[in-house]
Amino acid sequence: MERAGMKYEELYALLRRRGVLWPTAEIYGGAQGLYDYGPAGTLVKRLLEEAWAAWFVGLSDDFYRIDATDILPEAVVRASGHLENFTDPGVTCAKCGNHFRAETILEQFRPEGVDGLSPAQIGELLKQYPVRCPQCGSNEMSVPRPFNLMFGFDFGAAGGEKAYLRPETAQSSYLAFSRMWDVGRRALPLGIAVIGKAYRNEIAPRQVLFRMRAFTQAELQIFFNPAAFPLPFASVAEEQLPVLRVARRAAGEETPEPRSARSLADEGLPEFYVFFLVHMYRFFRDVLRYPADAIRLFEKSDTERAFYNRIQFDFEVKLESLGGYKELGAVHYRGDYDLSRHSAGSGKDLSVAVSGGERLLPHVLETTFGVDRNVWALADLGLVIDGERTVWRLPPYLAPSVVGVFPLMKKEHTTEARRWQARLRDSGIEAEFDSSGSIGRRYARMDELGVPYCITVDRESLGAPSLEARTVTLRDRDTKQQERVTLDALIVRLRASRVAPRPIPLNAVE
RNA sequence: GCGGUUGUGGUCUAGUGGUUAGGACGGUAGCUUCCCAAGCUACCUACCCGGGUUCGAAUCCCGGCAACCGCACCA
Numbered sequence: 001m002e003r004a005g006m007k008y009e010e011l012y013a014l015l016r017r018r019g020v021l022w023p024t025a026e027i028y029g030g031a032q033g034l035y036d037y038g039p040a041g042t043l044v045k046r047l048l049e050e051a052w053a054a055w056f057v058g059l060s061d062d063f064y065r066i067d068a069t070d071i072l073p074e075a076v077v078r079a080s081g082h083l084e085n086f087t088d089p090g091v092t093c094a095k096c097g098n099h100f101r102a103e104t105i106l107e108q109f110r111p112e113g114v115d116g117l118s119p120a121q122i123g124e125l126l127k128q129y130p131v132r133c134p135q136c137g138s139n140e141m142s143v144p145r146p147f148n149l150m151f152g153f154d155f156g157a158a159g160g161e162k163a164y165l166r167p168e169t170a171q172s173s174y175l176a177f178s179r180m181w182d183v184g185r186r187a188l189p190l191g192i193a194v195i196g197k198a199y200r201n202e203i204a205p206r207q208v209l210f211r212m213r214a215f216t217q218a219e220l221q222i223f224f225n226p227a228a229f230p231l232p233f234a235s236v237a238e239e240q241l242p243v244l245r246v247a248r249r250a251a252g253e254e255t256p257e258p259r260s261a262r263s264l265a266d267e268g269l270p271e272f273y274v275f276f277l278v279h280m281y282r283f284f285r286d287v288l289r290y291p292a293d294a295i296r297l298f299e300k301s302d303t304e305r306a307f308y309n310r311i312q313f314d315f316e317v318k319l320e321s322l323g324g325y326k327e328l329g330a331v332h333y334r335g336d337y338d339l340s341r342h343s344a345g346s347g348k349d350l351s352v353a354v355s356g357g358e359r360l361l362p363h364v365l366e367t368t369f370g371v372d373r374n375v376w377a378l379a380d381l382g383l384v385i386d387g388e389r390t391v392w393r394l395p396p397y398l399a400p401s402v403v404g405v406f407p408l409m410k411k412e413h414t415t416e417a418r419r420w421q422a423r424l425r426d427s428g429i430e431a432e433f434d435s436s437g438s439i440g441r442r443y444a445r446m447d448e449l450g451v452p453y454c455i456t457v458d459r460e461s462l463g464a465p466s467l468e469a470r471t472v473t474l475r476d477r478d479t480k481q482q483e484r485v486t487l488d489a490l491i492v493r494l495r496a497s498r499v500a501p502r503p504i505p506l507n508a509v510e
Numbered sequence: 511g512c513g514g515u516u517g518u519g520g521u522c523u524a525g526u527g528g529u530u531a532g533g534a535c536g537g538u539a540g541c542u543u544c545c546c547a548a549g550c551u552a553c554c555u556a557c558c559c560g561g562g563u564u565c566g567a568a569u570c571c572c573g574g575c576a577a578c579c580g581c582a583c584c585a
Contacts, residue, residue, distance in 0.1 A: 009578075017520055017536085029558055029575040082585075149585070167585080203511055203583055211584075306585055327584095388547060408544055436538075440546035447546090458544060473545075480546070 033205030033213030063191030068172035079345025
């Protein structure tokens with residue numbers, strides 16, 4: 001078997017055909033950057049979210065998952081910095097059509113920047129100075145228009161207030177910090193995780209799940225004392241990470257080099273930061289089962305980093321369908337940026353008491369994970385070609401269904417196969433029944449959907465004297481091997497396969 | 511957002527002014543078949559949307575929408 005290595009359009013067609021996802025409002029011609037999940041996609045996505053929560057939230061008894069609204073009042077996004085950073089005025093060249101930030105164009109004439117100026121005022125400046133297009137040299141620069149990447153709207157019936165769809169789920173965790181401090185143990189580190197939708201009005205949505213206007217993030221914000229973040233670093237120190245640091249990038253390198261966690265800490269990265277690099281790396285490699293040689297930890301430079309970050313490594317994975325490395329997650333050290341901004345914005349003191357009666361504004365370490373992008377990556381990396389068959393080698397705990405139930409012969413075995421399906425359902429195991437076409441066709445259908453097991457009722461299944469003695473054949477998706485199993489043995493096997501890996505909790509190690 | 515290319519069943523496609531819009535794969539049903547997309551039969555499903563030109567438009571023109579590629583953007 002070899003990796004299918006499907007090209008973009010082929011993979012997208014497969015996902016549409018199998019009911020994984022499709023464009024929103026497809027009958028109206030679609031809408032840029034919006035996609036809906038079908039039955040299979042909904043299940044995979046949900047299981048992926050659960051696996052993420054088991055791995056990240058399950059890391060500590062003091063990490064909690066909350067569910068928060070998508071809508072943020074204007075005061076929140078003003079304090080967070082998203083309002084100013086999301087509304088950079090843009091300028092378009094009338095000749096070559098290229099788009100630039102007004103700040104860039106006016107830089108040499110107006111070093112103090114353009115913050116706080118209205119588009120009309122910037123338009124005046126463009127006329128006032130001899131500005132030229134950096135691309136083609138033309139002097140026909142258009143009147144600027146707001147360049148807003150947040151969806152904003154009137155809030156309240158009177159329409160006097162504004163609100164925004166959250167541009168990242170992280171904000172919901174910051175808003176919850178104060179309340180969660182009281183709900184939890186009043187101790188650091190405290191983790192607050194949110195899985196939910198975030199929204200960005202992207203200029204040019206592309207590549208389906210990679211640049212969406214409404215997308216699902218799974219983010220864990222860990223609030224901690226930078227002077228004391230107890231972690232079992234020794235337990236991860238020898239892990240080798242495929243890293244591409246800024247210095248090597250500057251030398252033109254694009255491939256990562258194996259680096260031990262310890263050596264990264266020796267270079268000055270905080271141990272707590274490296275610890276979570278390892279944690280996320282293991283999630284990609286061991287839980288999602290991405291090939292280790294496709295993963296790259298890509299350090300972002302000063303100029304590339306998001307405005308709130310001090311340290312940022314993107315987790316990139318090489319995807320055949322998209323022709324290169326794509327960001328699927330990241331670990332961000334955000335310092336005390338967020339809580340200090342929200343302290344100032346809300347007027348509420350968000351510092352907490354730590355040992356010795358001292359007060360401290362906690363720092364934030366963020367792990368962020370793009371759920372939709374990873375659904376795509378699971379398909380890209382998991383699909384293999386075996387002769388005529390296309391097999392989606394999803395980990396069983398991420399598969400849309402765990403087992404298919406077939407009669408070997410439609411006429412003779414359908415009734416009994418239906419009974420097996422009902423027995424599995426009674427045990428809480430959803431089973432897909434299929435009797436159409438030949439047995440090989442049914443196996444193939446399940447293979448393409450990533451269903452890891454199929455059972456088949458045959459002549460021998462009907463012959464047994466008691467239910468306990470009754471058996472079916474159990475067929476493994478990846479090996480195509482079959483064995484005869486009883487109902488009890490089957491239930492045990494299927495249940496075990498549905499459990500996603502969990503980490504050793506930090507509290508247990510202390 | 512700019513430029514280029516493109517839009518025919520679920521998927522891949524033939525058709526370039528008048529076709530019963532053809533094929534393959536797929537799906538459904540039946541027959542057959544005791545285990546990996548077999549075979550036979552029947553059936554199912556399409557010209558992105560809106561205008562215009564024309565006796566007549568899937569085909570030509572305009573507008574819209576969407577997708578792909580390149581550029582830009584990606585906080």
